[in-house]
Amino acid sequence: MELKNLLTKFKSKEESKEYFLALEIGDESVKAAVWMVNQGQTEVVRFSSIQSLENSTQEQILLAADKTISEISEGLNPEPTGVIFGLPESWLEHETINPDKKNWLKTICQELELKPLGYVASISALVKYLKLEEGSPLTAILIQLNSAEIVLTLVKLGKIIGTEIVGRSGDLGPDLEEGLSRFKNIDALPSRMILFDSKNDFEDEKQQLISYDWEEKLPFIHFPKVEVLSESISIKAISLAGGSEVAKSLGFEIIETKTKLKNQPTKAEPESVNLEFSPEDLALQTKSVNLEAKADLEPELKTKPKFNFNLTLIQLIKSKISSIKISSNSKILMLVGGLATIIFLFLSLYWYLLKADITIILEPQILEKQLSLNLIGQPEEISVSGSKTIPTTGKKIVGSPAKGEVVIYNKTSQTKTFNQNTIVVGPNNLTFVLDQDTTVASRSASDDGYVFGKAEAKITARNIGTESNLPAGTNLSFKQFSEDDYYLKVLSGLTGGSAEEVRVVSQEDQDNLILQLTQELTSRAQVEFEARKQGDRSLVPVADIDKLTSKRFSHNINEQADNLSLEAKLVYTTISYSQSDLQQKALAAIQDQIPAGYELSPDSNLEIVSAKLNKNNTADLKLNYRAKLIPRLDVEAIKKQLLGRYPSKVETYLSSLPNFLSAEIIIKPQVLPEPLKTLPHLTKNIKLEIKSE
Missing domain, CATH: 2.40.30 (Elongation Factor Tu (Ef-tu); domain 3)
Structure with a gap:
């Protein structure tokens, strides 16, 4: 998302500090923030309070904007005037600002003496910000709650699929169901819902969503997780995500250190999204407004970090040589020879020291099986003692006749x-x-x-x-x-x-205390085993082996007491096993069901449901095996294909891999000029890891 700006000669580097404004205009509120560029990164300096709008008229918005900007600008030197606007979807038409709303923005800039730097759709800024925060493109349902309506935005892999607006009734679940059902040709909805607006307390709305039967109503793969964002998250997103693009257009050096590569569709170009305007478009001039839509056709995630170098090493050497006065042919030969040596040494270091870490994420096929295995282990006996006290809950009437x-x-x-x-x-x-x-x-x-x-x-x-x-x-x-x-x-x-009610020890009190102390002592026994185990060994969780012995209660049943204590000893007798041995046995049990060309991912999950000890140091296990199967790839062949390529060129090749979802590329050292920022030229310098989602 690049924010275009015509103020290309802005001299920010000559000032010690330069503050900017972010102003978010919503359907029912106005927020503001002050941001700046510090050491190549945009950061928020201040947040304003939220100004509610009784109605979304030009006068109301102007008054609210004046209050928020005055509040956060107090005491700043120099006082910020440059502003980036965050606008709601209702203000945008055909990738540009509605003409009436554009006139409103011109009036705001004129009345408040502001210099427009650009604008961004608030939802788009939030999507980009969450991607930067979480390290991967967002896939979720964004839910913006207003008093009378709900704005639903469907986002998949960082791309906004669409937005629907539905009226708000007293029951949030059916309202969302109506809005989500309007999205057509959706095989599966994201199992993540994010609530946000100009308030913090969404507990009632969250409970309504959690209690709704989503899997029966709509195509969710599993029950969606419901999250709540803070009230300041949207203005922060506009300041950081949108502000970084404005800062680059103003001449600031914005450092990008690491980027993730995401698989892109090959059959259709990404939608063109207009996220910018020129300050001249808001100036009070009589010339025609020219809002030029810019299609964001670059891959959503690039692996080329942008670095701003004044001189490369070769240019520096060249400039030094040009300043030397040559008096003879012999000196020229010496200089040429020295320059050639330096270049050779530099290229040699570059060739052999350049390294890259690449992680490829593949979408797995899931194979779920229930297995019964017999496992050989080593006998283990761990004895631990302890005590615990709980309040009594029994009641009894005592007194005299x-x-x-x-x-x-x-x-x-x-x-x-x-x-x-x-x-x-x-x-x-x-x-x-x-x-x-x-x-x-x-x-x-x-x-x-x-x-x-x-x-x-x-x-x-x-x-x-x-x-x-x-x-x-x-x-x-x-x-x-x-x-x-x-x-x-x-x-x-x-x-x-006489008569009075007193607390006494009940049978339930003793039973609960036995259970709690058993759990504590079992955990202690397992911790003790972990401290002394060797290698990848684990304990078999056999049922009914953790009985307490030497139990001594402080009070008997029906005896008057406010608290009940128990001292006991637990002897944990089981066998330990090698996790790698168990994995091998489980793999052998499903080997014939793995499709040709696939292999088991290390991320597969193996859960022991129950176990029974035998007398010969073996155990009969029942397991749930959730095997993740990924295509078998030739790692060395992939490395050879990547040798010497620029990260931007790697995308096409990686996207062709079967089941490819995303990739992360880190080139070291990072402080290289762009022309030299390629993948290594030696396969041994490429570390390639393949994982499942």
Whole structure:
């Protein structure tokens, strides 16, 4: 993305510091930043606060731009005037700025005394910035949330496939489904969603997307990952990604140290994208506006870093020689001979010391298999001890029963003895028992009728709690006898009943503590094994071999306690195996299913699902094997094809390799003039690594 500018004679190098502005105009907000070029790199100096727009009128945007620029320009010397604009997609038509919006920008520049340096589509700047940050072209769904609408941008391998705008309802999942369904001829959507806008809190929206059933609704290979960008990321992208292009057009030396090479389509040219304008187009002049679209037809990722050299070594020698006065033919011969020697030595060093590291990424074929293997290993026994404490979660009611004295009345003509523990019933079905055997005399005759027999006795409530604390005079009865024959009355009141809830040890507490301590001690045993192992050996994760022994709890079940501790010893008995041996066995098991011309990538994943130890130091394993198969390439032949080529010429050749996705090329030393920045001329100086995605 090159930002064209007509101010080619700008003398930035003569000033110690030169500040520039970036102004992002959105549909609902305006942001600004101050940036500068420092040691060949663009960097952001300040961010403004975000100015919200009640409506997107020219007056509102001018007022918001004035506030943001005034805020971040305060105290800067010199005060920045050059500005790069970041514009929304709604402002662009046919790769240029909408004529009405162009007039708005002219007014902003005139009113705020700004010098326009260029413009960039905010989405395009964000795509380039994320590519620079992550080291590879972006593949994702960009989701820009406004109050009334959603802007969806589909990006694959750093190329914007298209943009759709949908209205926003209360349910974000169906809104996105509607927008994404408008993209036609898409075999698979990127499994990465990126939310961004002028706010930080996207938690509600993120949860809506995470809970939506994407794989059932749209062609996703697997459930998409949802990410959230900070509110300042878009203006930062405009400042750094867009600003670097403006800086180059102003004459700054921008250093590019390392680039990744990406496979490009061969059947269609990339779309032409207009990401620039001339400052004259915004000047208040009567001449016609000339916005010239520039097709970005170069490969998206080039491996030619740009270096700015004033003189090459040969030019320097030539200039020195030209300043020497030659007085004789012999001196000329000596100088020519010396120059030839220097050139020979330089070229020799260049020829033998030039090196390159190349990493080729291939798209793999995936072969997933479930395997059953028998593995021979070495016996291993590791003993570790430890302790752990957790809070208890059990609950229990504790307290005392109510006690007191009662009078037992006998209405019958027979003496009655009530045995100890005879059940007495009170109000609300409260129950008590006699503390001892009690005999009550029979009734007796009197002038007024009968006098009931009576006797005092002590009773105790059968349950704890304050409910059994009864006042004096309360009538009670026997559970087994009628009140017409016998009844009881509380003398001075029943007291002492109490109850409270306390924490106790539960069975679940002990089980959880055993599990947690087992996991900790198992991890310690594995760490101890890692410290003493040799080579590529690993432990077989056999189930039920990590039982705790010598367990000692600090409290028993149902015992009152706030915390529970456990001291125990674990004896980890298993076998160790060689990872390379396991890989070889797994490879042999699927060898006949590997297509001709393919080989197993080292990035394949082998997972042990379960294992059973045998008595002869072997284990029966069940494994999930996710084998990545890549084309078998002749590394030496590829090196020969790359000898002496410029990185820009390498792309066509690498793109022809089967299943090619991308490549990364690093040429050393990096401080070489462009004409000499080729790949090495000796195959031994090229380090070539082939990986799968």
